[in-house]
Amino acid sequence: MTLSKFNCFTIGVGGQGVIRATHILADAAMAEQYPVRTAETHGMAQRGGSVSGYLRFGKDVHGPLIPKYGAHVVIALEPSEALRSVQYANKETYYFINSSPILPLSIYQNRKISYPNLEIIEKELSKITPHVHIIDALGLAEQAGTSKSLNVVMLGFAVGSGIIPLKSKTIEKSIEKFVPKKALQINKTAFQLGFDEGGKIHE
Amino acid sequence: MSEKPIPKIAQDDPGYKMIMLGNEAIARGILEGNAIVAAAYPGTPSSEIMPAVAQCAKYHPEMKVEWSVNEKVAFEVAYAGSMCNVRAVAAMKHVGVNVASDAFMTAVYHGVRGGMVLISADDPSQFSSQNEQDNRYYGLHALAPVFEPSTPQEAKDMMKFAFEYSEKYNIVVVFRTTTRLNHGRADVVFGTIDKKEQTAEFDWDRNRWVCVPSNTRPQRADLLHRMARMTNDADEFPFNKLVLSDRTVNGKKIGFVAAGIAYSHLQDALVELQLENSVSILKLGLVNPLPPKSLEKLLKHVDVLFVVEELEPIFEEQCKARAFEFGLSNSVEIHGKDLLPQQGELHPETITAAIAKLCGIDYSTSEVPALEISAPPRLPQMCPACSHRNIYWVMKKVAKKLKKKFANNNDIGCYSLGVYKPLEMADTALCMGGSIGMANGMAKVLPDDVIVTAFLGDSTFYHSGVAPLLNAVYNQNDILVIISDNSFTSMTGGQNNPSNGILLTEEVGTQIPIEEVVKGCGVPADKIWIHEAYDMDGLMEKFEEAAKASGVRVFINRHMCALQELRVFKKQKVVLPVIKVDPEKCNGCQVCVRQFGCPAINFNFETKKAYIDQSQCRSCKTCIYICPQQAFYVEK
Numbered sequence A: 001m002t003l004s005k006f007n008c009f010t011i012g013v014g015g016q017g018v019i020r021a022t023h024i025l026a027d028a029a030m031a032e033q034y035p036v037r038t039a040e041t042h043g044m045a046q047r048g049g050s051v052s053g054y055l056r057f058g059k060d061v062h063g064p065l066i067p068k069y070g071a072h073v074v075i076a077l078e079p080s081e082a083l084r085s086v087q088y089a090n091k092e093t094y095y096f097i098n099s100s101p102i103l104p105l106s107i108y109q110n111r112k113i114s115y116p117n118l119e120i121i122e123k124e125l126s127k128i129t130p131h132v133h134i135i136d137a138l139g140l141a142e143q144a145g146t147s148k149s150l151n152v153v154m155l156g157f158a159v160g161s162g163i164i165p166l167k168s169k170t171i172e173k174s175i176e177k178f179v180p181k182k183a184l185q186i187n188k189t190a191f192q193l194g195f196d197e198g199g200k201i202h203e
Numbered sequence B: 001m002s003e004k005p006i007p008k009i010a011q012d013d014p015g016y017k018m019i020m021l022g023n024e025a026i027a028r029g030i031l032e033g034n035a036i037v038a039a040a041y042p043g044t045p046s047s048e049i050m051p052a053v054a055q056c057a058k059y060h061p062e063m064k065v066e067w068s069v070n071e072k073v074a075f076e077v078a079y080a081g082s083m084c085n086v087r088a089v090a091a092m093k094h095v096g097v098n099v100a101s102d103a104f105m106t107a108v109y110h111g112v113r114g115g116m117v118l119i120s121a122d123d124p125s126q127f128s129s130q131n132e133q134d135n136r137y138y139g140l141h142a143l144a145p146v147f148e149p150s151t152p153q154e155a156k157d158m159m160k161f162a163f164e165y166s167e168k169y170n171i172v173v174v175f176r177t178t179t180r181l182n183h184g185r186a187d188v189v190f191g192t193i194d195k196k197e198q199t200a201e202f203d204w205d206r207n208r209w210v211c212v213p214s215n216t217r218p219q220r221a222d223l224l225h226r227m228a229r230m231t232n233d234a235d236e237f238p239f240n241k242l243v244l245s246d247r248t249v250n251g252k253k254i255g256f257v258a259a260g261i262a263y264s265h266l267q268d269a270l271v272e273l274q275l276e277n278s279v280s281i282l283k284l285g286l287v288n289p290l291p292p293k294s295l296e297k298l299l300k301h302v303d304v305l306f307v308v309e310e311l312e313p314i315f316e317e318q319c320k321a322r323a324f325e326f327g328l329s330n331s332v333e334i335h336g337k338d339l340l341p342q343q344g345e346l347h348p349e350t351i352t353a354a355i356a357k358l359c360g361i362d363y364s365t366s367e368v369p370a371l372e373i374s375a376p377p378r379l380p381q382m383c384p385a386c387s388h389r390n391i392y393w394v395m396k397k398v399a400k401k402l403k404k405k406f407a408n409n410n411d412i413g414c415y416s417l418g419v420y421k422p423l424e425m426a427d428t429a430l431c432m433g434g435s436i437g438m439a440n441g442m443a444k445v446l447p448d449d450v451i452v453t454a455f456l457g458d459s460t461f462y463h464s465g466v467a468p469l470l471n472a473v474y475n476q477n478d479i480l481v482i483i484s485d486n487s488f489t490s491m492t493g494g495q496n497n498p499s500n501g502i503l504l505t506e507e508v509g510t511q512i513p514i515e516e517v518v519k520g521c522g523v524p525a526d527k528i529w530i531h532e533a534y535d536m537d538g539l540m541e542k543f544e545e546a547a548k549a550s551g552v553r554v555f556i557n558r559h560m561c562a563l564q565e566l567r568v569f570k571k572q573k574v575v576l577p578v579i580k581v582d583p584e585k586c587n588g589c590q591v592c593v594r595q596f597g598c599p600a601i602n603f604n605f606e607t608k609k610a611y612i613d614q615s616q617c618r619s620c621k622t623c624i625y626i627c628p629q630q631a632f633y634v635e636k
């Protein structure tokens, strides 16, 4: 084990599976013999609030929080949520962003608040890093069989891109552990669809 | 038939490694330490401990577990276990300890028979709490030892050890954690489940267990001796660690004192600055009392001491006091809250920057350009089909109709979210049960054109709403109490409670209808209204009646928590009717999104029509009622 540390920040909206995705990666990192730490927001997860999962692994990892500017990867399951992660990003951070928005109710409660469109989000984040990738993960998840597998499509994408230093086999094994039997095939397909798309980012 | 396999957490498989949530690791420690009694009241970030303990109890039937109705009862249940010679644990969030404190403060005088641990889950940064009090103070306040783990592995190991320690020193151990520990995962290696011979028996020792002053005066003297012994032995505490380094940083020997998650962050910061091997560190697992000899060694060894602790300067003040005692005030420079915030959780980069500044190290991180846009706020909200929203809507309409104002004393539960737009229906909220208590006081002083109300949920009513309701009846304080009964303790994750009568173990207990309790408190039957929350017409009519009446009266708004009901629907494969918006009828008034605020309703600003997000809609049909144009309809 030589990897010093790897920091992956996942963010989305309650119900999208941020915590599950973080847990799957944590399990896979453990299976590859790394010390692992995560931190997760639980309390408000079911109330449509913003949910984030910090994942860290590597021989020099001690605490569960990703330091400012410290994320190697940001996985955003919702586009505007990606903007909430900028404090963890730096010029080498990879952004993997699902393209389908979930509108926050705040846009109806304050006329000054509006939901930013996808091109603007992409353009803004590109000021920080050239590695901003937008994925139609919802489309792929539906193709796999259910929109609920969106988080696994995103995991597949991140792994397929080669940016996450874990083997896809290990992650697939972890998915098997945490996904209920009857949804397993769908999730395997979801992972593969994401993985194949992720492999294209270097083309 | 295929039996469900025993969950890993309950298996006697020492050496097995798995990713565990901090709270699961604590539960595993409770099992490995062979606790027999475990009682708790839910509260973030402690809530996942008990379900995990209950999973263990299923396969270790000597364990007795329960959701108690409040933290004081949970503490007393566990403490009685200890009195009866078996190991016991009570778990709660930090403010829960306030509720339990009356029992706790005297229990330490009596001491323990079976080892007893009180888990206090603190919440720096107030992720989901009303305050961020630092419960390490309870150790100083009560003369009790306080343990604080820094990783899930330590949480498990220290929990197991805590029972032994408790028995050795005849004291209740406070086990303090913080959110990042409770709600963080890490690799944890299992230990053995050490079953020891524990026979529950009571000793009828009246001179010990009865809190009359003739007993507790000598016990207090003994407590001081016990604390002195714990202090004396603190240097040998297995989860404390003193590392001294002779190296210097810019000509000075630097030392640190830290515990818990702050210690993990400190390690990260030292790695970042490449100082891991150049500084001295006293890592504390026992955060009260502090180890006197280690502290003396450290203070004498270094030129600069930096205390890295979250929230209050508890170690810092003690370090300064010790330095003074040892006559080191002029030889060691002590820092703490001058360099770190006293509010909110600590972040690794804050510690890194503070150390860099203190040591005169150049540390700058890459600058990242500021963006011109930010994410729109996404506050937590009441779910689609939440029954609380319905009664709030009705209350607003009735206030308008009667041309009266409600002074709505609110409480702690999902309904607290009613403070936000668009409903803005909570006027005060202080602590659990506080709604009725404060309404009592307002009723005494406010003029008649204000209707004084208290608004709370079922779990909160059982927890601490009964006493203030009795108070209102007894003192004839004219209040309207609204109990929004959704049958679950929802805010903290949907735990069972007396409203549904199901136990922590999922076995059937005794259901206690709220109206029966209310009647028992002396509220006359004609001052009690009960109504189904999805029937908006009826709700409106009955609530108006209740608002107009006088005297102590109780309105029970009832519908199962929508999240739980959805689970039932899924299990029973219920097909819900589809609700839609008729674009012909929708005139774009936006009452649904700007005044009602169901998360399943959206508005298309281009077509100027409302529409329903079918993936979120739970078909409660309330939108059909609230729409002035009657544009919502059930698809046939």
Ligand SMILES: Cc1ncc(C[n+]2csc(CCOP(=O)(O)OP(=O)(O)O)c2C)c(N)n1
Pocket (backbone or CB within 6 Å): B041, B042, B043, B044, B093, B095, B096, B099, B129, B130, B412, B413, B414, B415, B432, B456, B457, B458, B459, B460, B461, B486, B488, B489, B490, B491, B492
């Ligand atoms: C003393 C104390 N204990 C526990 C909590 C954690 N807590 C927050 S809300 C809540 C219960 C809410 O249940 P209920 O009143 O039934 O309302 P619901 O969330 O179901 O709407 C609890 C236990 C707290 N804030 N204070």
